[in-house]
Structures are given as C-alpha cells and as structure tokens.
Amino acid sequence: MRRWCIINGCLLLGVALAALVALNLGPEPVTVWSTTTTQATASAILWSARLPRILLALVVGVALGSAGSAYQALLRNPLADPYILGVSGGAALGSAVVVALGFPFIVVAGAAFAASLASMVSIYRFAARPGRTYTHALLLTGVVFNAFAFASIMGIHTVVPMQRAHEILFLLMGNLALGEPMTTAGAAIAVGLGWIVLMVRSRAMNALVLGEETAASLGVNCRRLQWEVFAAGSLMIGATVAVSGLIGFVGLFIPHATRLLWGSDHRLVIPAAGLLGAMFLLLADTLARTVLTGATYQTELPVGVITALVGAPCFVWLLRKQL
Amino acid sequence: MFNWTILFAILLIFSNFGKSRLTGAAEATTGEASPQRIVSLKPNITEILFAIGAGDRIVGVTTWCNFPPEAAALPKVADYIAPNVEKVLALQPDLVIGAQENSWRQSIDRLKSAGISVLLTSFDSIDTSFDSIRTIGEAVGAPTAAAALALRLKLAMDALTRTWQHAPTPRALVVVGHWPLVAAGPQSFIGALVAQAGGANIVTTRETAYPRPAMEMVLAKDPEVIIDLTSGMGESAVQWESTFPAVKAVQTGRIVTLPTDLFRPGPRLAHALQTLGCALHRGCLTP
Numbered sequence: 001m002r003r004w005c006i007i008n009g010c011l012l013l014g015v016a017l018a019a020l021v022a023l024n025l026g027p028e029p030v031t032v033w034s035t036t037t038t039q040a041t042a043s044a045i046l047w048s049a050r051l052p053r054i055l056l057a058l059v060v061g062v063a064l065g066s067a068g069s070a071y072q073a074l075l076r077n078p079l080a081d082p083y084i085l086g087v088s089g090g091a092a093l094g095s096a097v098v099v100a101l102g103f104p105f106i107v108v109a110g111a112a113f114a115a116s117l118a119s120m121v122s123i124y125r126f127a128a129r130p131g132r133t134y135t136h137a138l139l140l141t142g143v144v145f146n147a148f149a150f151a152s153i154m155g156i157h158t159v160v161p162m163q164r165a166h167e168i169l170f171l172l173m174g175n176l177a178l179g180e181p182m183t184t185a186g187a188a189i190a191v192g193l194g195w196i197v198l199m200v201r202s203r204a205m206n207a208l209v210l211g212e213e214t215a216a217s218l219g220v221n222c223r224r225l226q227w228e229v230f231a232a233g234s235l236m237i238g239a240t241v242a243v244s245g246l247i248g249f250v251g252l253f254i255p256h257a258t259r260l261l262w263g264s265d266h267r268l269v270i271p272a273a274g275l276l277g278a279m280f281l282l283l284a285d286t287l288a289r290t291v292l293t294g295a296t297y298q299t300e301l302p303v304g305v306i307t308a309l310v311g312a313p314c315f316v317w318l319l320r321k322q323l
Numbered sequence: 324m325f326n327w328t329i330l331f332a333i334l335l336i337f338s339n340f341g342k343s344r345l346t347g348a349a350e351a352t353t354g355e356a357s358p359q360r361i362v363s364l365k366p367n368i369t370e371i372l373f374a375i376g377a378g379d380r381i382v383g384v385t386t387w388c389n390f391p392p393e394a395a396a397l398p399k400v401a402d403y404i405a406p407n408v409e410k411v412l413a414l415q416p417d418l419v420i421g422a423q424e425n426s427w428r429q430s431i432d433r434l435k436s437a438g439i440s441v442l443l444t445s446f447d448s449i450d451t452s453f454d455s456i457r458t459i460g461e462a463v464g465a466p467t468a469a470a471a472l473a474l475r476l477k478l479a480m481d482a483l484t485r486t487w488q489h490a491p492t493p494r495a496l497v498v499v500g501h502w503p504l505v506a507a508g509p510q511s512f513i514g515a516l517v518a519q520a521g522g523a524n525i526v527t528t529r530e531t532a533y534p535r536p537a538m539e540m541v542l543a544k545d546p547e548v549i550i551d552l553t554s555g556m557g558e559s560a561v562q563w564e565s566t567f568p569a570v571k572a573v574q575t576g577r578i579v580t581l582p583t584d585l586f587r588p589g590p591r592l593a594h595a596l597q598t599l600g601c602a603l604h605r606g607c608l609t610p
Contacts, residue, residue: 026537026539027537027539027540028537028539028540028542028543030539030543040569041542041543041545041569044542044568044569045539045542045543048542048568048569049537049538049539049542050539053538162583166500166501166502166505167502170502170503175503177502177503177504177535177538180562180565180566181565289537293536293537293540295527295528296528296530297528297530297531297534298508298526298527298528298531298534298536298537298540299528299531299534299535299536300503300535300536300537302503
C-alpha cells in the first residue's frame with residue numbers, strides 16, 4: 001500500500017509538472033508569468049486555448065493507458081491494444097455512421113461506445129478459446145477488423161457532403177484540437193466511470209492472469225469479470241474516440257512500460273498506466289501543437305502522427321520478444 | 324473613405340456578367356470545327372462555358388455543377404476529383420475539359436487513350452484563371468466572348484481593388500474547415516482574393532495553402548473579421564462564441580458566413596471579390 005501511494009503520488013506529481021510545462025509552451029510566447037502580450041489575450045491563450053486541450057489530453061491518456069492494461073490482462077496478451085485490436089476502429093466506424101447522419105455529439109459518443117463494445121466482443125469470440133488466446137489469431141482478427149472498419153468509413157466518407165467528410169477524416173487522424181469544455185467534461189465522466197470499474201476489479205484481474213481455472217478456484221466469476229471489464233474498457237475507448245479520433249499505440253506500450261517498471265500487480269498497473277499514459281499523451285500533444293506552428297508552417301500536426309512514430313517501433317519490438 | 328462613386332459605377336457597368344450568351348452563341352455556330360458535345364469536369368469550367376455562350380453544347384457535368392441553374396439539370400458524369408470514364412465515353416463527347424490541379428490523372432489518360440480530346444486547364448491563381456478562360460474559349464470556338472469575359476473580369480477586379488486600396492486593412496481569418504480548424508493561407512485561391520480585397524490574412528505561411536492554425540495563434544493575432552466558409556450555405560459550423568469568445572471579430576459580431584460555391588475561378592469571380600471585400604470592409608454596398 002505504501003509503495004502504491006509512492007508510485008502513484010510520484011506519477012501524479014509528474015502529470016502536474018507536465019501540465020505546467022505544457023501550459024507554458026506554445027507557438028505564442030505566453031507563459032503564466034509573462035507580461036509580453038496584453039492581459040486579455042494572454043489569459044485567453046492560457047485558459048481557453050491551452051488548458052482545455054491539456055485536460056482533454058489527460059482524460060484521453062488515462063483512458064488509453066488504463067483500458068489498454070485491462071485489455072492486456074483480460075486477453076493475457078501484451079499486444080492487446082485497443083487500436084491494434086480494432087476496438088478503436090470499430091468505435092470510429094460507429095461514430096462515422098452517426099456523424100454522417102448528422103446527429104449531435106451525445107449520440108456520436110453513444111454510438112462509439114456501442115460499436116467499440118460490439119467489436120471487442122466479436123474480436124474476443126473469434127480469437128480467444130477457453131483457456132488461452134492466440135496471438136496470431138488476435139492480431140490478424142484486429143488487422144482484418146481495422147481494414148473492414150476503415151474501408152467502411154472511407155465508403156461513408158465518399159457519399160456524405162464535404163463538411164461531414166471533413167469531420168469523418170478527423171476521426172481517423174487522431175487529434176486533440178478544439179476540445180469544447182462540455183465534450184471534455186462528458187468524456188471525463190465516461191472515462192471516470194469506466195476507470196472506477198477497472199479499479200474495483202483489478203484484484204480479480206490479477207487472478208485471471210494466472211488462468212481461468214485458477215481464477216475460478218479463487219472465487220472469481222470469469223464470465224462476469226470479462227463482461228464488466230469489456231464494458232468499462234469500451235466505455236472509455238468509445239468516449240475517447242468520439243472526442244479525439246483514433247490515437248494509436250498509447251494503449252500498447254504504456255501498460256507494457258508500466259509493468260516493466262513496477263511489476264504486474266493490476267491494482268498498481270491500472271492507475272499507474274493511466275497516469276503514465278496521461279503524461280505521455282500530454283507531452284506528445286504539446287509536441288504536436290508546437291513543432292510546426294512556427295512562422296514557416298503555421299500548422300498543427302495530428303497527435304496520432306507522433307504517437308504512431310513512437311508506438312510502431314515499440315510494437316515491433318514487443319512482437320519480436322513474443323514470437 | 325471609399326470612393327463610392329467609382330464602386331457604384333463599376334457595379335452598374337459590370338452587373339451583367341455572364342449575360343453575353345448571344346454574342347458567344349453567334350460566334351460558335353460560325354466556327355467550322357468547334358466541338359459540339361462538351362463535357363466539363365469542374366464546376367467553374369461549366370460556369371465559364373455557360374458565360375461564353377457554349378452552355379447549350381455541354382452534354383455532361385459534375386455532381387457539384389449547380390450554377391447557372393440549367394447546369395444542374397445536365398447529366399452528371401464526374402464528382403469533384405474523378406470522371407466516370409464509362410459515362411463520359413457513353414456521351415460520345417468531342418471535347419472534355421478538366422483542371423490540371425485536381426483531375427484524376429488515370430481517368431484522364433483512359434479518356435485520352437479512347438481517342439477523346441481532353442483539354443486540361445489550370446486555375447491555381449487569379450491570373451492563370453484568366454488565361455484558362457481564354458484557352459477554353461479558343462478550344463470551343465468562342466475566343467472573342469472568352470477574351471471579353473476575361474478582360475471584363477480583370478478590369479472589374481482591378482477596379483474593386485483600387486476602391487479598397489486606401490481603406491484600412493482589417494486582420495482577417497478565412498476558415499474553410501472546422502474540428503480541427505482549417506484556414507485558407509495566402510497560397511490558396513481564396514487567400515489570393517483576400518489579399519486583392521484588401522484584407523490582412525492572419526495566416527502568412529507560404530509552405531501550405533490550407534494550414535491548421537493553432538488556437539492560440541488565432542487568439543494572439545486577434546482577427547477583426549472572420550470569413551467562415553465551413554458551410555456551403557447558411558449557418559456556420561463553428562461555434563465561435565463558445566470557442567473564441569476573446570477574439571475581436573467574435574466580440575464585434577463580424578463573422579461573415581459566405582457560400583463556398585461563389586469562390587470558383589469563373590465568371591462570378593468579380594462578384595466573389597466584391598462580396599469578400601464587402602465582408603472585410605464594414606458598411607459596403609450590398610449587391
């Protein structure tokens with residue numbers, strides 16, 4: 001318990017520090033101590049441009065880190081990442097359909113949740129047999145499912161009006177820009193609910209990692225646990241896809257790094273991976289909104305580009321270790 | 324501050340753009356080898372053809388061709404990027420006109436290899452657009468009407484620019500996409516029009532035509548006017564009041580939603596420039 005407090009306390013401190021750094025970095029030379037710009041502009045830049053985006057990055061980072069660790073525990077496979085498995089792709093397909101029909105954001109988020117749950121369950125049914133999951137089957141199912149989801153999204157993309165097409169493309173890019181306070185709050189509530197479920201069930205996840213029979217002998221209802229964790233994870237992933245599109249690989253290597261650093265007790269891994277994910281995504285997004293926004297290009301990068309640049313090599317490394 | 328007399332005179336003289344069909348038609352029928360079955364692969368090319376009196380010889384257009392109204396009734400054989408090769412061939416056109424910038428290369432090659440004559444024109448700047456209007460006129464046997472159209476457009480646009488040259492240059496943001504925000508930079512066609520209308524685009528990059536500006540850059544540059552092209556027509560897709568409450572344009576209510584269709588490099592270009600200028604310089608004559 002003491003170790004739990006120290007590690008998570010340090011991570012929380014790290015997140016706060018990263019947030020402070022991010023708040024003071026940007027294309028405009030404005031910091032919390034600055035006196036260069038007029039007071040009104042400076043405070044608008046700090047509190048209505050940077051802060052909402054930092055908060056969104058933290059919410060999405062927690063969701064990807066914690067849900068990623070839960071998926072990896074449940075499938076007993078370190079390559080189980082919502083992006084690679086196709087869960088995010090499914091959520092994006094669900095929200096693309098609803099965006100195409102012109103529904104408001106709350107319906108988009110609901111559709112993303114339902115679609116991510118449906119894809120998680122179907123991928124699990126295909127790739128997992130009682131007792132164990134097959135890495136190849138799992139990855140191939142994910143690849144095929146992603147290809148299917150992307151093809152369907154591109155199909156929708158070609159038939160909708162230009163403006164909706166733009167929104168759908170945004171879903172595929174992964175982006176934390178223009179997070180409105182209300183949508184961020186909605187996503188935070190959904191992620192928070194899912195996160196509480198994962199925390200409550202983290203002890204049972206430890207038992208499940210040892211095998212279903214062992215878990216059952218320890219009094220864990222495996223079916224129920226799977227459903228609860230799938231639902232909670234899907235709620236978190238669905239909410240993040242609806243607000244920020246597809247941000248890949250964070251759910252893959254953050255849980256892995258967490259386990260590498262502090263062992264695989266899920267009571268620690270679930271919150272620690274969430275905090276580490278938040279810290280990583282915040283730094284990646286800070287990079288995304290500063291690296292090309294100078295006078296030459298004046299344009300932002302989608303944060304998904306940066307997470308993929310870091311994440312894809314990590315995936316290859318993990319895959320080599322596993323095969 | 325503006326020279327209203329000049330502006331009014333210009334409006335009076337050039338208010339009949341695109342109504343020169345009579346002269347164009349007369350010209351075309353005399354042309355011996357001029358094409359009789361034309362397919363247009365761009366909405367602005369369709370507009371140009373109608374304006375120079377070749378509208379009655381168009382047999383196929385794109386799904387985006389909505390002006391003049393009679394263009395919308397013509398058979399649709401292309402979307403914005405690629406023509407449907409099969410449909411184009413079935414129409415047996417003797418001339419297909421596309422744009423160099425974004426006509427799908429493979430489809431164009433297939434049309435060419437099927438023996439169809441294809442004319443690719445360029446519309447990457449205002450001046451090349453004038454050249455292309457003349458090129459199209461020569462290709463369809465209406466060179467005089469096309470040259471007159473190009474000249475009228477140029478004169479009208481130069482006159483409009485002169486009208487605004489002593490007016491203050493308002494800081495302007497031109498938004499073409501939302502979520503994430505996409506702006507039109509000076510390298511884009513709309514950006515060139517903004518410069519000609521006497522607006523100071525807050526986006527100054529020359530590396531990309533349509534950058535995605537950082538929210539804080541918009542806040543720091545504090546645009547006085549926001550030209551919103553995110554919706555085809557009607558209401559803006561961006562909730563400006565909640566996302567950019569601190570920006571001057573939002574506070575003074577100078578967010579102007581304009582129809583995207585108007586900003587095509589074609590016969591309505593002077594009208595587009597005038598509309599844009601009126602949006603940039605407050606209190607202008609409404610056409």
